[in-house]
Amino acid sequence: MNDTDKIRIGILTSGGDAPGMNNVINGVYKTLRSMSFENSKAGTGSTDKRKFELVLIKNGYKGLYESEFQTINAQWIQLIDLGTQMGGTIIGSARFKEFENEATRKKCIDILRKENIKGLIAIGGDGTTTGLQKISVESGMQCIGIPGTIDNDVNSSEFTVGFDTALNTIVENLDKIRQTADSHSRIMIVETMGRECGDLALHAAAAANCDLVATKDLNILEPALIELIKQMYTKKQRRSMVVVVTENLYDVKKVAKMIEAETKCETRSVVLGQIQRGGTASAFDRYLATMMGVFAAERFANSNKSSICVGLQGNRLVAIEIQDALNTPKTPEKNSALAAKVLRLSGIITKKNI
Incomplete structure (x- = not known):
């Protein structure tokens, strides 16, 4: 040949x-x-x-x-x-x-x-x-x-x-964000990639022991998110909070300002962005x-x-x-079940984890 x-x-x-x-x-x-x-x-x-x-x-x-x-x-x-x-x-x-x-x-x-x-x-x-x-x-x-x-x-x-590499990158950065949040007693709102899929946010929130996660599957509207964070911060007297959200859900800068106004706790937003794509x-x-x-x-x-x-x-x-x-077909119930488990780690009760 x-x-x-x-x-x-x-x-x-x-x-x-x-x-x-x-x-x-x-x-x-x-x-x-x-x-x-x-x-x-x-x-x-x-x-x-x-x-x-x-x-x-x-x-x-x-x-x-x-x-x-x-x-x-x-x-x-x-x-x-x-x-x-x-x-x-x-x-x-x-x-x-x-x-x-x-x-x-x-x-x-x-x-x-x-x-x-x-x-x-x-x-x-x-x-x-x-x-x-x-x-x-x-x-x-x-x-x-x-x-x-x-x-x-x-x-x-x-x-x-x-996916696994991006997840590891997010978790590594969430750990660093937690350290500085603890040092300054801050609330941090961290936006991950994922487009319409919440897998990165859900897996990262569970792996990095974050306080709250919000994805499209959970359907937590902006006022409800702010109220949840306010209740968790006030009742549990946390030194810091790290909240993970999927992109395109909220304007995280605006949400951070609203949370700070409600809780009187210094709040910052972090958009991880393109850093999630790179790396070995x-x-x-x-x-x-x-x-x-x-x-x-x-x-x-x-x-x-x-x-x-x-x-x-x-x-x-x-x-x-x-x-x-x-x-x-998508299996939103699978992500909803995982999200409910992650929320339960934060002490939030939903119909899916009762």
Whole structure:
């Protein structure tokens, strides 16, 4: 088999970056390389002589549209190795709203065919997966989605690549915020990322022994939140309070001023922001990302050509048809139950924890 006969697989990272994306790339590349070597050394009785080549697509779907393809040379082999110790994504990412247009996708499909790409792997969240599903349907190409987002908002997977690292970053910062809050007897309102998903806030509040948490699942309106904090601060005579809220719920600066007016306690707001995205991936994220990469690469070696998403369910990796993955319903009752348990740690009784 000549180099021109290699089965070329494209890989891209799209949307917000997440620690562990580089580990996925490493897992895919090294597995495809090993499979190619094993096939070339197989005995004369073996019919599988296929060789695979991974092609890097820079800057997500935007880079695909602009034909930013990178073959893996000696320099990139070294970078793929080093990337496993780095956060972010070595091949870059972008948000590309134009990909929603059919004409834009048609051009991307034409480019993939021109580059002789036979399969596509996309690492990202629901938006990335939605785009991948359309590419799969409109081109007939085998596509594999890998959930990579710190928000943990891909319903078909219990955990996404990057979530654990972001969670550790938040907990580390909450510990520091608690220390300064104790020193000055302050109330601190801390906003985490998560978009519509409260997993980061809920898990962090429990892990960092915070006093209160508010997410979309709890539906605590602003006046109720302020009243809760006032009651907890007054009745329990806390030296400090740390309250964690998910982004887009409140104007935390305004809420902090209102709480200070009600409690007469110095109150500050902290928006953790982009710091939650960066950093070297945790051991859990490295392992999960690598195994998802291996899973995706091996999928191209079997006879099943269907397009799938990789998910973690019941502590094992599973293949889920892309459309089924996108249609997996949210389970707000699961987060509501967790939220009730976290609130009970603060002495707050709800119907769910009575």
